[in-house]
Amino acid sequence: MSRKGKSITLSISERDKTELLTLAQEWGYLWGERANISGLIEAIARRQLKIAPNNNWSELRIKILVKIVGILTDGGKIEEAKIIANLLLERSELSIPQRQKIEKFLDNSPPPWRLEIDSYIRRQQPFQLSYQDAASRLWNFTVRHAEINHREKREYLECWCEETEGNLDIPELMHNWSLRLDRLPETAIVPIDGKWLPSLDYIEVEMHLLRGLAFAYKSKSNDIIPPEWLEGDKRVRRVVRRVSNTFWFFREVLQYGADCVVVSPEKLRSRIKQKLLETLEHYS
Incomplete structure (x- = not known):
């Protein structure tokens, strides 16, 4: 040649x-x-290939795209996250820490069982799984609806299951389970026949926000009614929210202390009152 x-x-x-x-x-x-x-x-x-700038993206755009990679990952949309991650690696504006973070994400692809769960959720395919809790007890669940949510630096599979034994939540929410993803055995997930439910079970909870919290509170995605001032009392703000798991709800509202009062339903109000009384006993 x-x-x-x-x-x-x-x-x-x-x-x-x-x-x-x-x-x-x-x-x-x-x-x-x-x-x-x-x-x-x-x-x-010969201008058969076009040369374009690779350093003209703003710092804000880069930060938003890096954040989106994390959001997509937490939401189980791994393939979409990888597409954006590879796009970011092509850019020269990426800082060294950002590049290292993206490369680490791409080098640590989710295990096959995680991709399998993501696939079932996208296809609305019911499935069965085994789960080992913190006490090393093994549970078997039949899942009819599932979502992957990020809570307190961990990912959880929040799912509606046929089984309710061992669930300590209120009766209306006993079909809902919150399972840590890192405790799912890799080989214990199988598809099954049946109907996929449109959502988890929910209850409506009314809260009253007082003092500084009344002004500082920002509406959340699961608030049914945006924060509104009580008629005749501009010192108290009313919030109505959909709640699927009282454990996570309590962990949020208890950090507000006396600035947040759960008004209804009564069974939930009674539970949180009991928790506060138990806490008070420790200081007696």
């Missing part, structure tokens, strides 16, 4: 040479079966 034309010498690092070879391979500029940098450069010179 003859080769004609004037030669040039490129003074580049091995890393840059590797990148050029990769680009030549991707765009089909080959010498035999090997990537051809000369062919790539010739195509650029």
